[in-house]
Amino acid sequence: MKMHSPPHPGEVLKELCLEPLELSVTRAAEALGVSRKTLSAILNGRAGISPEMALRLSQAFGTSAESWLNQQMQYDLWVTEQTVGKLDVEKLSAA
Amino acid sequence: MKMHSPPHPGEVLKELCLEPLELSVTRAAEALGVSRKTLSAILNGRAGISPEMALRLSQAFGTSAESWLNQQMQYDLWVTEQTVGKLDVEKLSAA
DNA sequence: CCTGATTGTAACCTATTACGTTACAGGTTA
DNA sequence: TAACCTGTAACGTAATAGGTTACAATCAGG
Numbered sequence: 001m002k003m004h005s006p007p008h009p010g011e012v013l014k015e016l017c018l019e020p021l022e023l024s025v026t027r028a029a030e031a032l033g034v035s036r037k038t039l040s041a042i043l044n045g046r047a048g049i050s051p052e053m054a055l056r057l058s059q060a061f062g063t064s065a066e067s068w069l070n071q072q073m074q075y076d077l078w079v080t081e082q083t084v085g086k087l088d089v090e091k092l093s094a095a
Numbered sequence: 096m097k098m099h100s101p102p103h104p105g106e107v108l109k110e111l112c113l114e115p116l117e118l119s120v121t122r123a124a125e126a127l128g129v130s131r132k133t134l135s136a137i138l139n140g141r142a143g144i145s146p147e148m149a150l151r152l153s154q155a156f157g158t159s160a161e162s163w164l165n166q167q168m169q170y171d172l173w174v175t176e177q178t179v180g181k182l183d184v185e186k187l188s189a190a
Numbered sequence: 191c192c193t194g195a196t197t198g199t200a201a202c203c204t205a206t207t208a209c210g211t212t213a214c215a216g217g218t219t220a
Numbered sequence: 221t222a223a224c225c226t227g228t229a230a231c232g233t234a235a236t237a238g239g240t241t242a243c244a245a246t247c248a249g250g
Contacts, residue, residue, distance in 0.1 A: 031185035051175035
């Protein structure tokens with residue numbers, strides 16, 4: 001039913017965390033304790049948010065790690081739904 | 096704050112889905128369209144629930160894919176919290 | 191006792207992904 | 221021009237989901 005893509009967590013991170021604080025990618029990566037490449041990949045949607053990265057974000061920005069992983073989960077699920085074709089699954093329960 | 100482990104999703108799958116329907120591992124793997132090894136690994140906590148597997152479970156048992164991924168996320172986060180030491184993260188926001 | 195079914199798991203393979211360092215090219219700005 | 225930020229390619233490591241095949245252990249029926 002859901003048709004359009006949930007936002008990639010990297011977009012949210014950029015718009016809600018980096019831009020309001022006027023943080024450069026280089027500076028933010030430094031603060032998070034990861035390489036500039038790693039953060040850049042996330043911001044540009046070429047990598048997801050790992051549990052460890054979620055912890056880093058929560059410590060740096062005072063947000064919850066769950067919220068980041070939740071967004072990532074929604075995004076991954078949407079991508080998978082769009083990607084995989086019909087799965088050959090047999091219905092098992094009555095409901 | 097949280098101290099004890101959230102249940103591994105494999106336990107939940109076994110107790111809430113397989114056992115009530117008296118499904119064997121072999122039979123359930125067949126129905127899900129995956130190898131017996133793959134399902135066994137999940138049931139015994141040696142593999143996590145991937146987005147595709149969550150879709151298979153939702154189709155087989157009439158549950159939501161999100162609920163499975165949510166459990167997996169909680170579990171992964173807990174494991175990561177227990178595993179990684181102090182992360183060298185600089186606090187960035189005021190809150 | 192033998193047979194068949196079920197199970198966990200090891201050994202091997204592939205594909206993907208997060209992360210790192212180094213290096214380059216393009217842009218902006220003082 | 222020089223200093224900085226940026227995306228990204230090229231190389232590496234480690235982890236993980238998935239597959240097939242094969243083996244040993246358990247348990248139920250004949």
